[in-house]
Amino acid sequence: MRNMSGLEGTFLHLETPATPMHVAALYLLDPPTDRKADLASEIRRHLMPRLALSPFLRARLAPMPLQFANPVWIDGGVPDFSHHLRHIVLSKAAAFAELEACVSGLHSTLLDRRYPLWELTIIEGLASGEIGLYLKIHHAALDGVSGMALAGQLFDSTAEPAEVPDDWRERVGEVESPGLGDRLGAAFRHTATQCASLLRQLPGGLHLVAGMFKPEGKGKAAAMRQNLAFGPKTALNVPISGERGFAAVSLSLAGVKEIARRQDATLNDVVLTLCSGALRLYLQEHGGVPRKSLIATMPVSLRETGDTDTSIQATLTLVKLATHLADPLRRLHAVRAAADAAKALTAHARSVIPTDFPSLGVPWIVRALATLYGRSGLAKVIPPLANLAISNVPGPRQPLYLAGARVSACWPLSIVEHGLGLNITVFSYCDSLDFGLTVAHDAVPDVHGLARALTSAYAELEQLPRAASVGPETVKRPLRRRAAVRKPSADAQATAASTHALGAQDVLSP
Structure with missing residues (x-):
């Protein structure tokens, strides 16, 4: 039995x-040269024991009476x-x-x-003869970093x-569910522990907020809060239904690194600027580009190096995308400065950001607020804190295989919300950057146009051209090693929305 954290x-x-x-991932598998007559059955045969032997994939929810607190994992x-x-x-x-x-x-x-909160579909x-593998898992169970660690087990x-x-099967054995008591x-016990923890963190959190918003705040504090503003209203920021759209795009990691090298930027600066440029082009044809910059919300991992525990250890930050x-x-250059500010703020606040908090009564409150927000249509009225979500998850740098079939690409799918109808998530894998564009159809009816x-x-x-100088708002960074250029496949050249390639780092990693 394991307690569920507040987050x-x-x-x-x-x-x-x-x-x-x-959240989910779409893996594309190249059949081996000695392909078996029924590769799908062979994949299923290889997956079943690995899925069963993973404690994470056996975990299911055991609710509390009247759902007065978070359930526990059993x-x-x-x-x-x-x-x-x-x-x-x-x-x-x-x-x-x-x-x-x-x-x-x-x-x-x-x-x-x-049931345990996951499904896996062989497609x-x-x-082309390739096979798709779609794996979805509830975000209450894991974050992006732990999700990639899970892929290493499968x-x-x-x-x-x-x-x-x-x-x-015998190794898993029989299990007993914990009783009500x-x-x-x-x-x-968990509530008592988390109350004590929050009380210890409260002075530091109040001190941080007070320092950030002093009217006379200058220098570092002022720079860190530059992203803290409302975004403009756009077609992306509307109430949504459950209908989703998805498009897969892959770009050469070597090509993105070369752009970063020429502009004295990081790979992550270029990824954000790619998203910014795509939004400008898309909005020019769908409602117009606002005069005010769009703002992205991005998860930032709070994990220590080497931590692959499946619990969620992340927070959110905001970054202006300079779409104006x-x-x-x-x-x-503007995106680079905004990303630096977001990174500095997260590093400054890291020690006081809670990922766990008491849950007594929280299920009732959060469910009621979520239902009310969706039905009220408030997403149409209130200015958005963020216009979209962007996430960049580090993935394996070596090829993965299943039943002898090589994984050629791995595109992520994520969450959209009322008022936040677009999510762009990037996985790194081998020598490419795989972009997964997950949209609410109400907000982005033409997802392939965005791709x-x-x-x-x-x-x-x-x-x-190569940048002749760096603007005063930017900071010099050491150059990254260049990667070999991966040649696009014929399928990738034929389909602009699905070019095969991968490779990335956490969006706001140092």
């Missing part, structure tokens, strides 16, 4: 049919694979767009809380599959 519980209680709170035993492990065959010789549409539908449905039928590092014990005791600047070079805008923004930055 994990918040994701659980914010969920409504219009706003599912799961071991649910061997998963019911008839529920969790699914199989879809697309129409004959399906194009990649049909895979994207299939995944959009899968991402729209809620996870069943009677066949692509004309896939192999070589084409030769790792051995799994034949007696894996055990769950109540855990809830009250038409010149791409000026935009890049094309992203590739156009990349071409725009590629054409920039």
Whole structure:
């Protein structure tokens, strides 16, 4: 039995049919040259023991009476694979767009809380012969960094599959659910511990806030708070339904690094500027570009190096994307300054940012507020704190395999909310940057138009001349090592919205 943290519980209680709170990944597998007649069945056979032997994937919710506090995580035993492990065959010789549409539908449905909070779908039928693997997990269970660590348990590092014990069912064994008294005791003990922790952190938090907002604050404090403003109202910031859209874009890591090297920027500065440029191009055709800069909210990992625990250890920060600047070079420099400020603020506040807090009564309050906000249409009226979400998750730098099939790409899917109808998440993998564009259809009806805008923004930055000097608002950084250029595949050249490649770092990592 494990207590659910306050942050994990918040994701659980914010969920409504219009706003599912799961994250996901779409893996694309290249069949091995000696492909078996039924590769999907072979993949299923390799996955079942690995899924069952992962304590994380066996964990299910045990609720409190009347749901007065967060549930606890308990071991649910061997998963019911008839529920969790699914199989879809697309129409004959399906194009990649049909895979994207299939995944959009899968991402729209809620996870069943009677089971461990994950589903894995094997998708066949692509004309290319590739196989899709869509894995979704509730965000109450993990964050992006721990999700990539979980992928390391499911896939192999070589084409030769790792051995799994034949007696894996026996190793899981029978499990017993904790009684009501055990769950109540855990809830009250956890609440007492978190109350004491918050009281210890309160003076530091108040001191930080007071220092940030002093009228006479100058220098470092003023720089750190430059991102703290409301964003403009756009077509992205509306109430939403549960209908989702998804597009996959991949860019050369070597190409993005070369842009960063020429402009004395970091890879992460360029990723943010790519998103900014794509938004300008998209909004020019869908409602116009606001005179005020759009603002992105971004998760920042609070993990210590090497920590792969599956609990959520992250916070959110805000970054201005300088979308009001038409010149791409000026935009890049402005984004770099804003990212530096966000990074400095997070580092300054790291010791007082809580990821756990008391949960007595919280489920009732959060659920009521989430339902009221969705039904009231307030997202139409109030100015947004952020216009979209952007996340950049570090992934494996070596190829992954499953049942001998090589994983050629890994695109993330994430969460959108009322008033926040676009989420751009980037995974790094081998030598590419894989962008997953998850949208609410109400906010972004043309997700493939946005995908094309992203590739156009990349071409725009590629054409920039080397920066002659660095603006006064920016800081010199050491140059990064260059990576080998990966040649795009024929499929990637044919489909602008799905170019194969990967590789990235956490958006606001030092």
